[in-house]
Amino acid sequence: MGELVIHLKQAIRILRHPVDGFWELRYEKRGSLISALILLLLAYLATLISEISTSFIFNPIEIKFINPWLVLAQVSIPWLTWVLANYLVSSINRGQGRLLDVMIGSAYALVPYIFFTIPLSLVSNVLTIGESSIYMFFHYIIIGWTGFLFIVLVQEIHNYDIGETIWITVLSVLFMLAIWILLLIFAGLSVQLVDFIEQLYEEVSFR
Template structure:
């Protein structure tokens, strides 16, 4: 199952995105693609935790004592899920050809440069000077640009859209993600208020009885 071909395929996708995403949609084993996607997401979450915990003080702006590993995982997983849900919901209305699992796979494969380029800096950042931090910021910017480019190619291929329609869809997806985040915050705020209200009533009843 884990042949050299399988291990090399994610690299092939990010280096040859047009052919790679085409194979990802039409020619590859969906279960295997999903497994690679989940592993990539886990690796990105792990990289995020290690970066905040072990990066050198030159580039690390976080206080490791305040770090919450669960929240660091959520900061990676939730935006990916929000993107996939929002993108699938919109493209269903816009005659997109991609299924939810294909959107998830294409999104996770696009995350690979963030893992490959950020992971070495966890250790390199401990031996660089302030002047050399420029290379870190350049690498980070390059990884983000590469990620956005792969997202664009992946969306265009998965949904069989034109470039202009792909850009429009991605912009609308970001707006939809913001709307989803607002609804989630509103929901949790209402739940918190309900719990507080029930707690106050319980305390009043307890004190009077």
């Protein structure tokens, strides 16, 4: 239990000292799978709550149309493909991180998003369209910060230099897209196959 607290405290350390934070995460075992899962769950809840509590002006959808499962998919699918893509790409490019390290690191990189999304969505409730630039400014800061942590994570977990880091990040993103396209094609073809078998069955059963 005490360990878990230390692991979760590391999230705050990563906010203040990202480079050191990720280094410790990897080489001093300051994170565990459980703490990573807790952070992921928090990221999901943050997304869900911000969807609900953001002002109608900045998120003009009805609360009853928010589908928690869809939000779960929106959060988890990109994250999972990122972990997979980054691990696979870096493991053939002399990256030192293991799959577990990439998973834990990628969960910790979401910390600024977890911390600041809900406050921003609450702040949006006192803003009007005229002040949307304030909202968008902080919104982009959160995204930029999170993106920056992902780059630091690649560098520290796999022990790359900065040029390699950027190259591997770009490759990982491209590989993510490739995974999605392949999955889409696969899904499309499977639907066709199922459809074909169904029709074949009908055809035979009517004869």
